[in-house]
Amino acid sequence: MKNILKELWYGNIDPKEYRTNHSGELDRVIEALCENESALLQSLEGKEKKMFEAFADATGKLSLYEKTDTFVAGFRLGAKIIFESFCAEDCL
8 A cells, every 4th residue: 555645745646636426417417507607608798798707717716615625624524533543532
């Protein structure tokens, strides 16, 4: 087994690269989202189009922050579970 900490340090592990298997339902939702965004962008002009693009950009950034927070929270929970599994009850 490789040393996971070394693999992480050297950049051989990137948690963002791990993907879950999309269900057909999720694929349909993503496709509908893309189609609707494209149609909306085609119908907008000038100021309204720039406002929507800024909104979509901010939404993407918010999603990234939320995913990062969720990853950190999950990692911390996993670490706590591992710690507790190695720790006697009197050290909690």
